[in-house]
Amino acid sequence: MKVLVCMKQTPDTEASIKIAADGKGIEEQNIKWIMSPYDEYAVEEAIRIKEKQTGETVVVTVGTDRVVESMRTALAMGIDRGVHCVDPAFLGSDALATAKILASVIKTENPDVVLCGRQAIDLDQAQAPAYLAEILGWPQVYSVAKLELKGNAAVCNRRIEGGEEIVETSLPCVMTCDKGLNEPRYASLPGIMKAKKKEIKKWALAQTGLAETDVGTAGAKVKTLGYLPLPDRPPGKVFKEMETADMVKQVVKLLREEAKVI
Amino acid sequence: MFSLKITEEQRIAREMSRKFCAKEITPKADALEKGEEKIFPVIRKFLLEVQGTGLIETVEDLEEWVQGREFITRNLVSIEVSKALPGFALSMGASLELCSFSILATGSREQQEKYVLPLVHGEKVGCWGLTEPEAGSDIRAMKSTYKKTPDGYILNGQKTFITNAPIADIFVVYAQGEKGYSAFILERGMTGLDTSPPFEKMGMQSSPTGAIYMDQIKVPKENLLGQEGQGLFDAFRVLTNERTVTPSLMIGIMERALQEATKYAKERVQFGKPIIRFQAVQFLLARIWEKLLASYSMLFTLGQMTELGLDTTLLASAAKLFTSEAATQSALDAIQVMGGHGYMREAGVERLARDAKLMEIGAGASQIQLMILGRKLLESDSVEPNPLFFGPSLFAKKE
Numbered sequence: 064m065k066v067l068v069c070m071k072q073t074p075d076t077e078a079s080i081k082i083a084a085d086g087k088g089i090e091e092q093n094i095k096w097i098m099s100p101y102d103e104y105a106v107e108e109a110i111r112i113k114e115k116q117t118g119e120t121v122v123v124t125v126g127t128d129r130v131v132e133s134m135r136t137a138l139a140m141g142i143d144r145g146v147h148c149v150d151p152a153f154l155g156s157d158a159l160a161t162a163k164i165l166a167s168v169i170k171t172e173n174p175d176v177v178l179c180g181r182q183a184i185d186l187d188q189a190q191a192p193a194y195l196a197e198i199l200g201w202p203q204v205y206s207v208a209k210l211e212l213k214g215n216a217a218v219c220n221r222r223i224e225g226g227e228e229i230v231e232t233s234l235p236c237v238m239t240c241d242k243g244l245n246e247p248r249y250a251s252l253p254g255i256m257k258a259k260k261k262e263i264k265k266w267a268l269a270q271t272g273l274a275e276t277d278v279g280t281a282g283a284k285v286k287t288l289g290y291l292p293l294p295d296r297p298p299g300k301v302f303k304e305m306e307t308a309d310m311v312k313q314v315v316k317l318l319r320e321e322a323k324v325i
Numbered sequence: 326m327f328s329l330k331i332t333e334e335q336r337i338a339r340e341m342s343r344k345f346c347a348k349e350i351t352p353k354a355d356a357l358e359k360g361e362e363k364i365f366p367v368i369r370k371f372l373l374e375v376q377g378t379g380l381i382e383t384v385e386d387l388e389e390w391v392q393g394r395e396f397i398t399r400n401l402v403s404i405e406v407s408k409a410l411p412g413f414a415l416s417m418g419a420s421l422e423l424c425s426f427s428i429l430a431t432g433s434r435e436q437q438e439k440y441v442l443p444l445v446h447g448e449k450v451g452c453w454g455l456t457e458p459e460a461g462s463d464i465r466a467m468k469s470t471y472k473k474t475p476d477g478y479i480l481n482g483q484k485t486f487i488t489n490a491p492i493a494d495i496f497v498v499y500a501q502g503e504k505g506y507s508a509f510i511l512e513r514g515m516t517g518l519d520t521s522p523p524f525e526k527m528g529m530q531s532s533p534t535g536a537i538y539m540d541q542i543k544v545p546k547e548n549l550l551g552q553e554g555q556g557l558f559d560a561f562r563v564l565t566n567e568r569t570v571t572p573s574l575m576i577g578i579m580e581r582a583l584q585e586a587t588k589y590a591k592e593r594v595q596f597g598k599p600i601i602r603f604q605a606v607q608f609l610l611a612r613i614w615e616k617l618l619a620s621y622s623m624l625f626t627l628g629q630m631t632e633l634g635l636d637t638t639l640l641a642s643a644a645k646l647f648t649s650e651a652a653t654q655s656a657l658d659a660i661q662v663m664g665g666h667g668y669m670r671e672a673g674v675e676r677l678a679r680d681a682k683l684m685e686i687g688a689g690a691s692q693i694q695l696m697i698l699g700r701k702l703l704e705s706d707s708v709e710p711n712p713l714f715f716g717p718s719l720f721a722k723k724e
Contacts, residue, residue, distance in 0.1 A: 097340075136337050250341050251377030252398065255334050 101180025155280030369447030407577025424451025528679030
């Protein structure tokens with residue numbers, strides 16, 4: 064069984080995000096970057112599949128040199144090798160353009176299963192896996208919380224409103240991993256040292272077979288016009304120097320008339 | 326060769342240690358301190374999942390692991406652990422850097438296989454017993470005795486203030502006999518071996534400390550550790566190792582103190598502005614950082630000297646002395662920045678001060694470190710003050 068994981072590097076969940084001066088992106092300096100947490104489930108699941116039934120695991124990432132550290136973390140956890148899609152032409156890719164780049168790798172690698180995170184925790188689009196399945200002409204199962212591979216098929220439990228849905232799909236397929244699927248392991252120190260020697264192959268525009276107009280800003284069908292910060296929260300109101308009963312009356316009145324929450 | 330440039334692997338290792346602490350230690354820190362949760366299962370998880378010691382199956386693997394442990398990575402990992410909970414670092418250190426280390430340093434292959442493997446896997450808990458009720462700094466005054474018998478030794482005596490003693494499975498203890506001081510490996514369950522319940526103490530409360538009682542223990546021949554009569558020399562080597570690993574413990578405390586106090590100073594508003602805008606507060610914080618940076622410099626120098634095989638005993642003494650005093654002072658300064666809030670247990674900073682204080686006492690009190698440095702000045706005709714010009718290590722590689 065060959066399992067390929069599409070991984071994205073995102074800012075740390077605890078990073079404080081500041082919008083860049085031009086409003087077109089975020090300030091990337093001084094941010095800690097991590098493997099998107101949902102992608103960790105995908106990495107862990109891939110390793111477990113290999114541990115259970117042998118085969119090969121590959122991690123694929125689109126991004127600048129910065130993403131190599133997160134790829135290395137996946138290798139340290141136990142993934143066999145990596146493909147790093149990096150080319151100046153890829154900059155500014157939207158989800159569709161990114162999926163085209165990933166699909167070019169998948170067509171060459173020919174895995175049995177492609178695992179992605181349910182969504183990246185930065186832009187929360189959850190689009191790339193669906194595009195990917197469409198480009199490849201493969202089935203897609205979204206938000207998998209339990210996975211069982213049976214020969215040439217996979218049985219997946221999906222989280223849905225109020226319960227779970229059990230589906231079966233043929234392979235090859237694209238699946239996105241949800242919380243609860245597994246408990247991702249830590250990259251151990253020996254794992255980290257081993258990862259140093261594992262291969263990370265570079266994959267540039269020339270290898271993708273795509274045109275320059277398919278990817279990057281040129282290929283993006285959705286253009287980001289700008290980013291806005293969350294509005295500042297208005298200051299709270301403090302009531303003092305009155306009887307408690309009067310304060311309560313005031314608060315209830317404002318909750319009803321101004322905040323309209325009761 | 327000399328480079329402190331942080332590698333990708335070191336960065337990932339620090340991150341993993343951080344991640345482990347955030348998930349497995351920090352949420353339980355209070356329960357561990359109160360004794361509601363046991364420390365060793367968490368240590369075991371850390372050893373297996375972060376240190377990856379499960380892969381060590383043989384003495385050869387063990388040797389490879391010891392050789393391959395790189396100084397900076399090791400310390401980056403320990404600093405994170407200490408930042409989360411110094412008592413965790415202390416208990417793990419007693420099992421690995423004291424008990425295991427002493428067996429690795431002078432033990433036979435059989436002893437390493439039998440005792441060190443389960444210790445590095447976290448299956449067994451180790452402790453190292455040198456101090457006695459009447460022999461602390463004056464260690465030669467120890468009253469524990471051993472007597473040779475046809476098939477081994479009989480041990481009698483008592484050890485105290487021993488980290489992990491109440492929970493230990495494997496004990497390395499020192500006793501006096503015909504040929505001088507010697508070291509022995511004891512196992513829980515040996516007739517005549519007992520330990521006290523954990524002592525109540527000022528800090529490091531998640532790490533159990535207690536006494537070891539030895540009453541006519543029959544110790545088999547093969548449990549003599551190292552050469553008979555060489556015990557104190559061997560113990561000195563373990564102490565030097567302990568002093569070499571102390572700075573990371575202290576740096577963790579200082580980093581935490583600096584972070585907590587800085588965060589608070591940015592949030593706390595007095596006289597209409599965050600208190601970090603007042604120089605009086607900035608200076609307190611800057612003093613902590615100054616000590617932290619100096620501690621890092623000492624640690625890096627120790628690392629380089631260790632890798633070069635230079636004699637680190639003097640610098641290890643100085644570093645242990647400096648960083649432990651600096652950590653206590655830094656934690657106290659952090660409390661000062663945070664005022665009443667810092668004095669409250671809830672803020673978690675007063676704990677750092679209580680924890681730090683231990684290392685001004687354990688592994689040789691500050692005054693002993695001063696004596697080591699002072700005596701060197703007294704006894705040598707001309708002293709080389711620059712550590713990079715110190716001679717080779719006294720504990721050159723074992724043949």
